[in-house]
Amino acid sequence: MKRHSWFRLLCLGATLTCAPAANAQAAPFAVEVRYLGKALNASQQATVREAAARVSALIASPFQPVTLELPANSCDSNLPRIRERVQQFFVFVRVLDLGEDKYAEAAPCELQDGSYLPIYGVIDLNSTVLPDLPKIDLLDTMIHEMLHALGVGTLWEADYRVSLSGDSDDKNLITKVNGKYYYTGAKGLAAYRNLGGKVGAGIPLDADAGHWAGGAVCSEILSGDAGDYTGRVNPVSPLTLGALEDLGYRVNRAAGNRYTLPLNGCPAGSDEEEEAAEAEAAANSVFFASCAAARAAGAAPIRRGQPGYRAAMDGDGDGVACE
Ligand SMILES: [Zn+2]
Known part of the structure; x- marks a missing residue:
């Protein structure tokens, strides 16, 4: 089942202007979230903030402030008019019915002149999945989608690289060989080699040409099979950091995760592993603010793996909280 998806929208600039500020202050990079329509609950919003902080920490280069004068719906339908000086990258987050087989979709919108880096993006969360999505999977999904944005x-692909003023870029970071897509960006390739990957045509990509091939990277934040590795936040590997660099971002290497390229296929998930992941997901869907709250709900003591278990409530670390 394909759980992550993304869409690419060609946002040809229409009635807009671009005027770099004379004394633009370089701000640290931050992903700002703007909700549209149906609101997320407080806990979901906290998770989205956590994802934004995670992604922001990966990027070391400042956002170039830019003035947008855009009519409504200029990137996608049901988006508001934008008339402002944009000081940091932002994403509109909406909750929409996307059908049954995916968690979310995302796309970048307008691109900066010169750098072709996105100015803002759109992330749509699937209303049919969101209510049952454990916190850890929402976190993983939002990090994944923010990277797409x-x-x-x-x-x-060069076809999608059109800037605010309508300039187009000929940079292509993928190639197609014998019907299969491969990533060819220099920094991504260098990371793949460093991890022991054999570079033929490039890094193998998923059939949609927008994710690392699931069978090549297994559990990774931009894996085509990321949606199959639930109950965890998939690692941000040097491949994804390299891909950010190839787009033109400077990255904080130290903010990446430990990652080993599986050279002999994906490790078969043992039943034990899957059960642990499921238990963790279940545990994350129930939250007690304190042991008093857990006792009041008749849930104490809570064993590790049971809904509501948190290490913070297990002072002696014996796997039983609120004894
Ligand atoms: Zn995706």
Whole structure:
């Protein structure tokens, strides 16, 4: 089942202007979230903030402030008019019915003149999945989709690289060989080699040309099979950091995750592993603010793996909270 998806929208600039500020202050990179329509609950919003902080920490280069004068719906339908000086990258987050087989979709919108880096993006969360999505999977999904909104997997082809003023870029970061897509960006390739990957045509990509091939990277934040590795936040590997660099971002290497390229296929998930992941997901869907709250709900003591278990409530670390 394909759980992550993304869409690419060609946002040809229409009635807009672009005027770099004379004394633009370089701000640290941050992903700002703007909700549209149906609201997320407080806990979901906290998770989205956590994802934004995670992604922001990966990027070391500042956002170039830019003035947008855009009519409504200029990137996608049901988007508001934008008339402002944009000081940091932002994403509109909406909750829409996307059908049954995916968690979310994302796309970058307008691109900066010169750098072709996105100015803002859109992330749509699936209303049919969101209510049952454990916190850990929402976190993983939002990190994944924010990376798409920043251009990873969505701005790899020259066709999509059109800037605010309508300039187009001939940079292509993928190639197609014998019907299969491969990533060819230099930094991504270097990371793949460093991890022991054999570079033929490039890094193998999923059939949609916007994700690492699931069978090549297994559990990774931009894996085509990321949606199959639930109950965890998939690692941000040097491949994805390299892909950010190939787009033109400077990255904080130290903010990436430990990652080993599986050279002999994906490790078969043992039943034990899957059960642990499921238990963790279940545990994350129930939250007690304190042991008093857990006792009041008749849930104490809570064993590790049971809904509501948190290490913070297990002072002696014996796997039983609120004894
Ligand atoms: Zn995706």
